[in-house]
Amino acid sequence: MTNQSKLESYETMLLIRRFEEKLTELCKMERKIPGMMILCTGQEAVAAGVCGALEKDDVIISNHRSHGHLIAKGADTKELMAEIYGKRTGCNKGKSGTLHMAVPEVNALCTTTVVGGGIPIAVGTAFAQQYKKQDQITVCFFGNGTTDEGSFHEALNMAALWNLPVIFVCENNVYAGAQRTEHITKIKDIAVRAMAYDMPGEIVDGNDAVAVYEAINSARARCLLGEGPILLECKTYRWRGHGEADHQVYQPKDEIDAWMARCPIKKLQGELMQEGLLSEQDIVRIEARVAETVESAVDFAEKSPWPDLQEALEDVYV
Numbered sequence: 147m148t149n150q151s152k153l154e155s156y157e158t159m160l161l162i163r164r165f166e167e168k169l170t171e172l173c174k175m176e177r178k179i180p181g182m183m184i185l186c187t188g189q190e191a192v193a194a195g196v197c198g199a200l201e202k203d204d205v206i207i208s209n210h211r212s213h214g215h216l217i218a219k220g221a222d223t224k225e226l227m228a229e230i231y232g233k234r235t236g237c238n239k240g241k242s243g244t245l246h247m248a249v250p251e252v253n254a255l256c257t258t259t260v261v262g263g264g265i266p267i268a269v270g271t272a273f274a275q276q277y278k279k280q281d282q283i284t285v286c287f288f289g290n291g292t293t294d295e296g297s298f299h300e301a302l303n304m305a306a307l308w309n310l311p312v313i314f315v316c317e318n319n320v321y322a323g324a325q326r327t328e329h330i331t332k333i334k335d336i337a338v339r340a341m342a343y344d345m346p347g348e349i350v351d352g353n354d355a356v357a358v359y360e361a362i363n364s365a366r367a368r369c370l371l372g373e374g375p376i377l378l379e380c381k382t383y384r385w386r387g388h389g390e391a392d393h394q395v396y397q398p399k400d401e402i403d404a405w406m407a408r409c410p411i412k413k414l415q416g417e418l419m420q421e422g423l424l425s426e427q428d429i430v431r432i433e434a435r436v437a438e439t440v441e442s443a444v445d446f447a448e449k450s451p452w453p454d455l456q457e458a459l460e461d462v463y464v
Contacts, residue, residue, distance in 0.1 A: 225237040
């Protein structure tokens with residue numbers, strides 16, 4: 147990972163954090179954000195590390211915690227915010243809201259709240275990339291709870307059988323909804339499930355953006371050589387609940403505090419300062435730039451028009 151890539155990852159993570167902190171603030175304000183809101187706060191290193199190692203033409207398939215993935219892949223924050231507001235200028239004309247956004251301009255083709263629903267789609271896009279002989283890969287993000295779904299196993303079997311260029315990225319954030327992983331899954335490490343499909347299964351510190359980047363960089367090279375899919379388990383933790391209305395009574399406070407002490411942004415910031423790549427003045431300047439980006443996105447969304455009722459059935463496919 148180059149020094150420039152490390153600095154870009156740092157700013158990307160900071161943008162994701164501040165963008166979602168603003169969403170938390172907006173969710174508390176009446177009539178600002180419609181519907182359920184699920185955040186990836188604490189998991190920024192996975193998004194920045196994975197997408198930082200991808201090329202623009204590579205495809206990502208995301209899930210209900212999509213903001214970080216989309217921002218890291220290069221989506222326009224103004225259009226994302228407008229979409230979350232439900233405005234016509236949003237990336238999906240205000241029809242998807244926060245939970246089902248797609249940004250085809252950056253090859254973020256799908257986010258879905260159906261647990262396990264994105265994995266077969268990722269296998270389909272990877273099959274198309276292989277069939278068309280494209281030098282591109284697909285990355286599918288999903289949570290630990292997804293790996294108990296039948297779609298996970300069927301999709302991994304097909305991907306392995308056909309040597310498809312797809313990286314399955316499991317963000318193991320300890321919980322699936324309100325349940326701890328060990329209460330619903332016998333195995334300790336999700337990565338061992340790769341063994342059943344004769345593909346590599348690797349574990350990486352999901353709070354270490356550099357480690358995630360290096361793992362994806364190697365996995366991408368493997369995919370492009372035609373050596374088939376990989377399952378990468380990123381060990382991390384979600385600071386927020388399963389939605390902003392979730393009071394997190396099932397998450398011990400000392401556990402949350404312990405993981406917050408391992409903040410992925412502070413970790414990379416400390417490393418960059420130790421390496422002489424980042425100064426206190428740089429941090430202030432980056433913070434100001436990120437704050438301006440977030441405020442511009444909110445201002446754009448606030449001033450954007452609502453969709454007309456007559457547009458409700460446009461762009462809808464059944």
